[in-house]
Amino acid sequence: MSREKVFSILAIFILLGVLGYEYFLEEKERADIQSLGVKPKVDTNTYFLPTSTTGQIIHHSSYSLSYDEDHEQAEWVAYELKKSHLSTRKFKRPYFEIDKAVKTGAAHWRSYKNSGYDRGHLCPAGDRSYSREAHDETFLTSNISPQKHDFNSGIWNRLEQKIRYWANKYEGVFVVTGGILNGEMETIGQDAVSVPNQFYKVLIDNNKVLPKMIAFLIPHEDSDKPLYDFVVSVDDLENLTGIDFFPQLDDTIENRLEASSSYKGWSFN
DNA sequence: CTGGGTAAC
DNA sequence: GTTACCCAG
DSSP: OOHHHHHHHHHHHHHHHHHHHHHHHHHHHHHHHHHHOOOOOOOHHHHTOOOOSSSOEEEOSSOEEEEEGGGTEEEEEEEEEOGGGOOOOOOOOOOOBOOTTOTTOOOOGGGTTTSSOEEEESSOGGGSTTSHHHHHHTOBGGGEEEEOHHHHHTHHHHHHHHHHHHHHHTTOEEEEEEEOOOSSOEEETTTTEEEOSEEEEEEEEOSSSSOEEEEEEEESSOOOSOGGGGEEOHHHHHHHHOOOSOTTSOHHHHHHHHTOOOOTTOOOO
């Protein structure tokens, strides 16, 4: 047997060994988490609501939000994007309305007019296009934040489309979105709506035995960089916002998933 | 898809 | 306030 042949065979065995060991580790983690007892899946529309730092959580029929009166916008908007929600139906955009469910008074859309900023949806209209009611419900001023147009139609739009891609690929994801309402911020309009300097999104895919998370923190400016450059750990976002995103998860699982800034398991193709 | 604006009724 | 049309990233 030639020397080259021996090396080739050896290399193949080493490769198989490495792959086998990785597979073993994945199975071990899966078994570990299963043995911890994952809570039975219930209606995720309420199951995965984050905590509120403002004490004003509002439930609409197709999404929920926590309103921050100081900044006249939501600190988070949360909803489940099921695969069955994905739709290309095109409804005419209605006018934005003041969300009457906000006890402290939500911002008026006029505060955005001629501000130079978009009325940027937090729960995108494109994620609620499965019915006229759900679509129109996203046009509440409690569901928008001032966004630069280049940002909104640029990298932010890219992320929203990627999430629709994932919702289709992974049979639905749960989404939490908001601006970082911290530090020095410009304000616009009579309502003094704060203009966040960063926006975030947190996703959880709970459709498999082992849930997976991914979080993004993106500066409020357009970028041509790949989306995975903006991945952060959920822990980072929680430290930044004071929000506990997945308090319902078993602590062991929560701690393990939220500490990770890996985007393993999320396809960026 | 993400949004903007203006004119006329 | 609402509807129609035109615009850009």
